[in-house]
Amino acid sequence: MENWQCLLLLTAITLRPCSGAVTKNDDGIDPFGFLRNIYSALLLRDEPFVRDSELKELRRPADLAVIQQTKDKALSQGREEADGPVVFTKNGQIKGVTVDKAHIFYGVPYADPPVGAYRWKPPRPVSPWSGVYDASFPRAACMQVCSGSSSAECPKKVSEDCLYLNIFIPLDLNFTSPLWRPLPVMVWIHGGDFIAGSASKPMYDGRFLSNFTHTVVVNLEYRLGAFGFLVSGTDPLSTATGNYGILDQQAALLWVQQNIAVFGGDPSKVTIFGESAGAQSVSLHLMIQSSKSLFKQAVLQSLPFSIPLKTRHDALRLGKDFAKETNCSVSDFICLLSLTPQAVLSAQMKTRSKIVNPFRFLEVFETWGPHIDGELIKEQAITAFQKGNWQKEKALLLGTTSEEGVLFVYGVFNKPVSVVEAIMYIAAIFKQHTLRILHKYLPLYREADFRHMLTQEGSAVESQIKTKGLPEEEALTVIVPEES
Incomplete structure (x- = not known):
């Protein structure tokens, strides 16, 4: 069994789903009333x-x-x-x-x-x-x-x-x-x-x-x-x-x-x-x-x-x-x-x-x-x-803006991310969808730094949410479909 398969099995054992009267101006606009009404006090x-x-x-x-x-x-x-x-x-x-x-x-x-x-x-x-x-x-x-x-x-x-x-x-x-x-x-x-x-x-x-x-x-x-x-x-x-x-x-x-x-x-x-x-x-x-x-x-x-x-x-x-x-x-x-x-x-x-x-x-x-x-x-x-x-x-x-996830992931993580850390972050972000995400992406990455994998996962899901207007649950199903 390869290392990534062991980690996947360990994640499957330990992971639990998480719930997640003012005079108007000549334009007909009352500028003071407009802003005052937002916070009336x-x-x-x-x-x-x-x-x-x-x-x-x-x-x-x-x-x-x-x-x-x-x-x-x-x-x-x-x-x-x-x-x-x-x-x-x-x-x-x-x-x-x-x-x-x-x-x-x-x-x-x-x-x-x-x-x-x-x-x-x-x-x-x-x-x-x-x-x-x-x-x-x-x-x-x-x-x-x-x-x-x-x-x-x-x-x-x-x-x-x-x-x-x-x-x-x-x-x-x-x-x-x-x-x-x-x-x-x-x-x-x-x-x-x-x-x-x-x-x-x-x-x-x-x-x-x-x-x-x-x-x-x-x-x-x-x-x-x-x-x-x-x-x-x-x-x-x-x-x-x-x-x-x-x-x-x-x-x-x-x-x-x-x-x-x-x-x-x-x-x-x-x-x-x-x-x-x-x-x-x-x-x-x-x-x-x-x-x-x-x-x-x-x-x-x-x-x-x-x-x-x-x-x-x-x-x-x-x-x-x-x-x-x-x-x-x-x-x-x-x-x-x-x-x-x-x-x-x-x-x-x-x-x-x-x-x-x-x-x-x-x-x-x-x-x-x-x-x-x-x-x-x-x-x-x-x-x-x-x-x-x-x-x-x-x-x-x-x-949506292609590859936008790169800015955020590399902005938050200024040091390489190990496979164990990556799995922890994926579990925190994707919750009950973690196993499907890992099964699709983890075998593709063998570098010591897993930040690139995080950017690809995030960008893929965000693309579905942003361009198709899908709720997060449905977007994840499109990106990582259930096994037939």
Whole structure:
């Protein structure tokens, strides 16, 4: 009997299945009411939660600069600028840049900076500015840690002040004459496991797509990691209640509805699209009722249906672990707000390295991210789609990215994985299907490192789930059919 057959027999013996009254604007949209209704207890224009008198009592004086920082609108004030189009938005004038392939408006603010007392609060509408806003260069990406093999692709600058979007417009659009037929709009939500990525990543340069499809392309930033998804309690006034990254996306989509017409776009023809965590975000907007009016159709690229959203209980437990790493009490919101961005990132990474339940192993691929809060997100995405609790009237395009599993497996396992370890991980992921998976794949691999086998198994099942919309049980039957 070969070694792999012995291991298969041992697994068969030991494995047990696991259960698994506000005035509307001239567009008919009430921006304040829209965001306020998501969390009705929170007034978006309320006084700061941390008052001036309380700032003196913050734990670390060096952190006051973070708490007190204000938004720099980067206004161009009489300095020489390259030629570029100028548009008049609801908040003020914006000047873009015209390059070889497109007109581009970089770093357009769609919400006020979520800094200081607003670190863990829903996004607030943009404050108007005077003068001309300089949109000729990208702004900093949202806070994230860059490490591993993909560090070369990391943003050069990161900041908590990051709620911006980039707009790409076909070069043949003439801003000096009326546009008889507005262009369709495509809004890109980037991936990155909800802890990384950027709207300004070179891979997401929207110039080619804008010209090739003759559309207005919008790339948006949203808060990531603990900044976007920390849950420390249930009171939105005195705790972090999570899902801020998804609320940021909603605020950006609302901004598009209100402003994209002056950029040549048609707000009634908005397609949202994304890959991986971006596709997961798209799937959530398809089931979130308050997002319904913000887009017409959707494209999902490599939707990770098999990765479950956290429950409120799991999100709170993660928040408690995060607070421990910062030496703050989870109930001491002032202490959490006083943390430097670097301290937040450090605690985020330390918390992410913990696997709480080995039989819910897929959670290691998305430690930080959206959770089921009962208000914005009411159920698991895969459950909502199976029950028909989504916007079925909208056109939907679903696809998968080949070999995507390589990024995740080699990102999680930075050292070779032995055959025994591989079997343990497969059992944790595939549960009662483990024997069928091992019988199909294990004899094919004789290398000492079994990471490649893990990527192939994961990619095969994910492909069926994503491209055919199959539940995980049915997808496994397609990939590993029962013996006849």
